[in-house]
Amino acid sequence: MAKRTIPLLITFLLGWVLVFAYFVPHPPFNVWRENATIYFDIMAAIAFILGGGNLVRIHGDRIWRRSAGWGYSAVCMAGFFVTLIAGLLKLRGSGGLLPTLDLKGDYIADVMWFKTLYSFIFKPLVATMFALLGFYVATASYRAFRARNLEATLLLVTAFIILLGRTFIGQLMTGWLPASLQFLHIPVLANWIMAVPNQAGNRAIMIGIALGIVSLSLRVILGIERSYLGSEGD
16 A cells, blocks of 8 residues: 555645645745756666666667567667767777866867767768658658648648748749749748748647646646556556
């Protein structure tokens, strides 16, 4: 019984303390809020360690068993350990392996292997991945934006205007219109769609997300939602 009651009590007390600390910026609540932020950072660091251990466990088991795609796991593990060692030891790319401090006592990041790995390997790989995803998005849009009904037709027309408005083709198609009809220029229409209807939809979604977070937080604080404690038999 205490195995589940104590975590519920801790969650209840800390939850309400943080709620009051947010809406009452006076001592001692503001100090508690700052301390809670520090504790959250510590917990996030521990979560990174657990995540790295879980990554090694999953991919290491796949490499050991020679499961399907184990070669990709080997590449992942090699990149993980190389980056981890370069970051933890702060290895230099030139002038020796040991790190160097500037006059202020800070590490010089420009010569670190970690920054070199990030700038010349990770960032190009991310750019390549997003460039490839563009083709998948285009094909998925072609299949999804079929004018089967009124809603799909509006979505198709809106997407077509935005796509043309982000390229020089849109300006060429409507650039000849006079200034009195500037609102019909495709780039202007694209900007209006993104600034008015799209922004309204984004705000509605954010309001819904905020209400969902509030309701879920209250369920957790009040002990109604207990999924974070595990199953009853644990």
